[in-house]
Amino acid sequence: MTITGSEPSTHGGPGWVPRVASHTDEVAAGGVWEPCGYRSETAVLRSVLLVRPPDSVAGVRRPGASLMLGPVDLPAMRAQYDGLADRLRNHGVEVHLASPDTTPNAVFARDLFWMTPAGAVLARMASAQRAGEERHAALALAGAGFPILRTVSGTAVFEGADALWIDPSTVLVGTGFRTNAAGAAEVASAVAGLGARVVTVPLGPGVQHLLGTVVFLDSSTAVVHRAACPPELTALLAEYGYRVIALPPDDELLVGRGMNLLVLAPGRVLMPAGCPGIRRTLERAGTAVEEIEIGEYLRAAGGIGCVTGVVRRDH
Numbered sequence: 095m096t097i098t099g100s101e102p103s104t105h106g107g108p109g110w111v112p113r114v115a116s117h118t119d120e121v122a123a124g125g126v127w128e129p130c131g132y133r134s135e136t137a138v139l140r141s142v143l144l145v146r147p148p149d150s151v152a153g154v155r156r157p158g159a160s161l162m163l164g165p166v167d168l169p170a171m172r173a174q175y176d177g178l179a180d181r182l183r184n185h186g187v188e189v190h191l192a193s194p195d196t197t198p199n200a201v202f203a204r205d206l207f208w209m210t211p212a213g214a215v216l217a218r219m220a221s222a223q224r225a226g227e228e229r230h231a232a233l234a235l236a237g238a239g240f241p242i243l244r245t246v247s248g249t250a251v252f253e254g255a256d257a258l259w260i261d262p263s264t265v266l267v268g269t270g271f272r273t274n275a276a277g278a279a280e281v282a283s284a285v286a287g288l289g290a291r292v293v294t295v296p297l298g299p300g301v302q303h304l305l306g307t308v309v310f311l312d313s314s315t316a317v318v319h320r321a322a323c324p325p326e327l328t329a330l331l332a333e334y335g336y337r338v339i340a341l342p343p344d345d346e347l348l349v350g351r352g353m354n355l356l357v358l359a360p361g362r363v364l365m366p367a368g369c370p371g372i373r374r375t376l377e378r379a380g381t382a383v384e385e386i387e388i389g390e391y392l393r394a395a396g397g398i399g400c401v402t403g404v405v406r407r408d409h
Contacts, residue, residue, distance in 0.1 A: 118212045118288065121241060122409075128239035131211030132407035133262040133290075135310040138359045141188040143203050143234055143403035144179055147171045151198045151394075160198050161223055164393040171201070171390035178401065181386055185358055190405065192234035199224050202396045203403030204305070205272075206231035208254035208281070211409065213241030215284050220251040220272045231403070240405065244284040252277030255303035255400060258310065260334055263290045266327075268304025270297035295327045305399050309353055310336075311381050312360040317341060317353060339379055346372050354397025358384075366397055 103109030120126040130141070152168040154160045179189045194200060206227055207214040214235050217228050232242055246252045256273040258266045265285055267278040275294070282292035301307060307322045308331070316331055320340040331338050346352045352369030365373065367385040376383050391401055 117241070121212055127213070127241050130213065130240045130406045131209050131409075132404065133211065133259050133409060134313070134407060135259050136312050136357045136360045137407040137409070139182075139185070139187050139357065139404065139407055141190065141406035142182060143190045143192060143207075143231070143238075143405055144175065144401065145201050145203045145230075145234075145403075146191060146193040147175055147201050148194060148196055148198065150196065151201075154198055157393075159223070161221060162198065162394045166198075166390050166393050171394070174386075174388050174390055175201075175401075178386060178388070178398070181364065181384075182402075187358075188406075190234065190238045192230065194230035194233070196227055196230050197224060198394065200227045200230055201391070201394065202255075202400040203231065204255045204400050205253040205303075207235065207403060208252075208257040209240075209403075209405055210243055210285060210288060212284075212288060213243035215252070215254075215257075215281055216242055216245045217253050218246035218251050218277065220253060220274075235405075238405075244280060246277055246280045248276065250274060250276035250280050252280060253303060254403070255305040256297075257281055258304055258308065260293075260310075260330065264334075265290055265292045266295050266304060266308075266330065267292050268295050268297045268301075268307065270301055272303055293330065295330070296324055298322060298324060306354065309355060309357070309399070311339075311357065311363065311376070311379070315339065315361075315379060315381075317376070317379075319343065319347060319353060337379075339375060341372060341375065344371070346370075349392075351392055351397035354399045356398045356402050364398060366392065 101107030157164050182189050206217050251274050253272045256268040260266050278294050301322045308318045310316050316336045317339040321343040341347050346369040350369040352372035355363045355365035357363050362382045364384045367387045373383050
């Protein structure tokens, strides 16, 4: 079609303004989209999504069938949810709250998406019990102004806690029973346009997520679950120059989920209360530690890292 000066603006005539900025530039600048994403697991935390424990938590009669370890007290869990939101706000973190009427495990927002500087990679949950939680995350993110970059589909499964930046251009994706090879390929396709690549790490039997195997504390320090850390991950951490703190599979790690923590800033973390041994180990390594009570979430089979959907960190 030839455009002339007599064309109306809707056909490209006078008044038409072309959109010239790239999508990623629009996200970074704000206005069209809310800024989001990160390329470092330890940069200053700026924005998160938390899911309020739904009424369905109170209806759980067989915890194992709901992927939980034991019965959960809904009012107590909601009080812990409020306490976590307040603590994060006290650290200057913007907290986006979602209150969907959905399945109990939706409280573990970290699993439902993984955020890039161009928007969210929406998960496709691996268990039948959690199927459909993704759409509630999509509604919450879109409602807050964050773009959905990719929706995992087909036979792929991917959960957000299986993706971690090891450096600004490399994403580790743990593959196992929560994220398969097709899911890792979806993540790789999503970040290719950002100049980043994916390196897959096979997780052993019984290992839930990559986030439960390694946590980065700052740009040069990582803590690992010693018994669950595969040789491929050990080699990668050495290749990228990380000092590694290996934790034994004791009750503080396995029951108290002391490694399932949230990095607030480089060398500063928020971890579950009741794990003094892990706290001492982290502090000896130079990490500043705060604690918070999350016992009801532990009974639901998750920790602080699982609960917190990270939306934005400093670039």
